[in-house]
Amino acid sequence: MLRVDITKQLGEFSLAASFTSEGRVTGLFGASGSGKTSLINTIAGLLRPDRGTIVIDGETVDDTAAGIHVPTWRRRIGYVFQDARLFPHLDIRQNLDYGRRMNGLTEDPAQHKRVVDLLDIGALLDRRPGKLSGGERQRVALGRALLSKPRLLLLDEPLGALDESRKLEILPYLVRLRDEAGVPMVYVSHDAAELRQLATQIVMLRRGQVTAFGGVKVLTAGV
Amino acid sequence: MFEISPTEWTAILLSLRVAVIATLVATPFGIALAWLLARRDFWGKSLLDAAVHLPLVLPPVVTGYLLLLTFGKRGLVGGWLADHLGIVFAFRWTGAALACGVMSFPLLVRPIRLSIEAVDRRLEQAAETLGAAPWRVFATVTLPLALPGVLAGMVLGFAKAIGEFGATITFVSNIPGETQTISSAIYSLIQTPDGDTAAARLVVISVVLAVGALVAAEVFARRATARLHGH
Numbered sequence: 001m002l003r004v005d006i007t008k009q010l011g012e013f014s015l016a017a018s019f020t021s022e023g024r025v026t027g028l029f030g031a032s033g034s035g036k037t038s039l040i041n042t043i044a045g046l047l048r049p050d051r052g053t054i055v056i057d058g059e060t061v062d063d064t065a066a067g068i069h070v071p072t073w074r075r076r077i078g079y080v081f082q083d084a085r086l087f088p089h090l091d092i093r094q095n096l097d098y099g100r101r102m103n104g105l106t107e108d109p110a111q112h113k114r115v116v117d118l119l120d121i122g123a124l125l126d127r128r129p130g131k132l133s134g135g136e137r138q139r140v141a142l143g144r145a146l147l148s149k150p151r152l153l154l155l156d157e158p159l160g161a162l163d164e165s166r167k168l169e170i171l172p173y174l175v176r177l178r179d180e181a182g183v184p185m186v187y188v189s190h191d192a193a194e195l196r197q198l199a200t201q202i203v204m205l206r207r208g209q210v211t212a213f214g215g216v217k218v219l220t221a222g223v
Numbered sequence: 224m225f226e227i228s229p230t231e232w233t234a235i236l237l238s239l240r241v242a243v244i245a246t247l248v249a250t251p252f253g254i255a256l257a258w259l260l261a262r263r264d265f266w267g268k269s270l271l272d273a274a275v276h277l278p279l280v281l282p283p284v285v286t287g288y289l290l291l292l293t294f295g296k297r298g299l300v301g302g303w304l305a306d307h308l309g310i311v312f313a314f315r316w317t318g319a320a321l322a323c324g325v326m327s328f329p330l331l332v333r334p335i336r337l338s339i340e341a342v343d344r345r346l347e348q349a350a351e352t353l354g355a356a357p358w359r360v361f362a363t364v365t366l367p368l369a370l371p372g373v374l375a376g377m378v379l380g381f382a383k384a385i386g387e388f389g390a391t392i393t394f395v396s397n398i399p400g401e402t403q404t405i406s407s408a409i410y411s412l413i414q415t416p417d418g419d420t421a422a423a424r425l426v427v428i429s430v431v432l433a434v435g436a437l438v439a440a441e442v443f444a445r446r447a448t449a450r451l452h453g454h
Contacts, residue, residue, distance in 0.1 A: 044352060072351045073360075079352035085345055089367045098363075099353035148353050 002026060002152060002186065006042055006052030006062070015039060015208040018052075021186075025178050027199030028188045029219065035208040036188045040154050043186060044079050045072035057151040057184075076103070078145030078153040078183070082160040084137040086129035092140055093125045099148025112147065118180060119143045119173055135166040139173060146181060153185040159194065167194075174198055192219045231425060233400055234408035241316060241404060242384035245324035246377055249331055253376060257335035258361065279329040283389025290322055290394040318395035319402045323384035326391075331380035338372020339365060371447035378440035382433050405429055 005018040015035040028036045041047045043054060045061065048069055054062040056077070061070040078099070086095050096116075100107070116122050119139045129137060138158055145153055158174070159167045171194070178185065178198060189195050195202060196216050204212040204219075212218045227235070259265075260272055278286050294301040294312045304310040312318035342365050350360045366373070388406035395402040397411060409425045412418035 046348060073354050073356050077352060085349040087346060102359060103354040
């Protein structure tokens with residue numbers, strides 16, 4: 001479960017969002033400049049809300065009234081950025097293992113194999129990020145986030161930097177992830193078609209305000 | 224011409240020892256300071272930045288004299304260190320290392336700072352979302368990615384340390400076997416009649432060491448850069 005009720009002023013732009021989502025995939029939908037990325041960064045703890053609360057999986061990670069702000073690295077979230085942000089000095093195997101090491105988790109070969117198979121990245125393990133295509137990089141980034149065993153997976157336009165054919169290459173993996181990985185996700189996109197395929201709930205944002213909340217049918221109503 | 228006398232050997236080995244120790248001891252401080260200057264905002268930051276660069280712009284004899292006042296046997300810090308820890312800098316090779324470390328510090332810090340500034344902060348952010356505490360972000364992402372700059376800074380600092388003259392001779396004098404480095408040996412030799420040949424030998428050795436350091440820096444930087452670009 002994810003509960004968000006925050007306001008945040010960023011220069012001229014004010015963000016005010018309030019919603020509670022039980023869905024497996026919460027889609028944050030809106031045009032560019034609607035505040036989607038600021039909202040997901042606030043959930044990640046990269047931005048600190050001016051006022052309000054954020055509750056992830058029953059744990060209050062932000063509560064301005066109580067002075068609570070759990071730093072990003074202790075939130076046990078996974079974050080897949082638009083640009084994969086793989087560590088260039090580590091090979092793919094080390095990239096995938098990074099979250100496990102940082103969280104002090106014991107090795108879990110079964111989970112490792114499941115994620116590697118799910119994302120079809122077994123052949124890439126000994127390569128360097130510089131040698132990968134955009135789509136491959138994004139699949140590794142997904143695996144890296146999953147293998148840190150997050151309570152919540154945040155995805156900020158993970159297909160945004162890919163061309164149409166690459167998008168179609170990745171989308172089935174995301175569907176499988178939703179159905180098999182068992183980790184709730186927040187998925188940011190400005191592409192209604194993408195969200196119709198993936199999301200179970202939609203938060204619609206416009207100029208920093210939530211304008212609609214509900215099932216995927218709000219996409220049809222809103223557009 | 225190329226028979227190096229025992230006195231000259233002593234000076235060469237001493238110079239190497241002084242420069243190696245100065246560089247190794249200064250590097251952790253240099254990295255910490257470079258990180259502070261590159262990544263943190265705090266009160267007095269420009270003052271600290273200026274202080275780091277001071278040895279570069281002050282006359283070396285002034286730096287040496289200030290070291291003597293501070294770290295000499297009756298100096299504020301030097302007296303305390305001698306009484307409590309038994310560490311003496313005055314007229315010892317350790318003092319030469321201190322002088323060289325201070326004089327080469329700005330050259331050490333600058334490349335490290337630049338390379339830390341060049342590390343993509345989005346990668347540090349990604350590390351944080353994967354559960355890395357700030358110090359581990361530094362140890363596993365920032366520092367490895369800044370490694371070419373760290374190596375370049377170390378080599379530059381070493382090259383400066385091995386040639387340092389003014390501050391060293393002011394602080395710890397020119398005692399053969401204890402504080403007489405290559406530079407002070409050359410200085411002594413060109414003041415003695417018939418010292419020219421020996422001086423020339425040491426000059427050649429200085430040039431070789433300096434050029435060697437620059438070549439090493441270049442090789443390190445290339446290797447590290449290739450590694451970091453994910454190839």
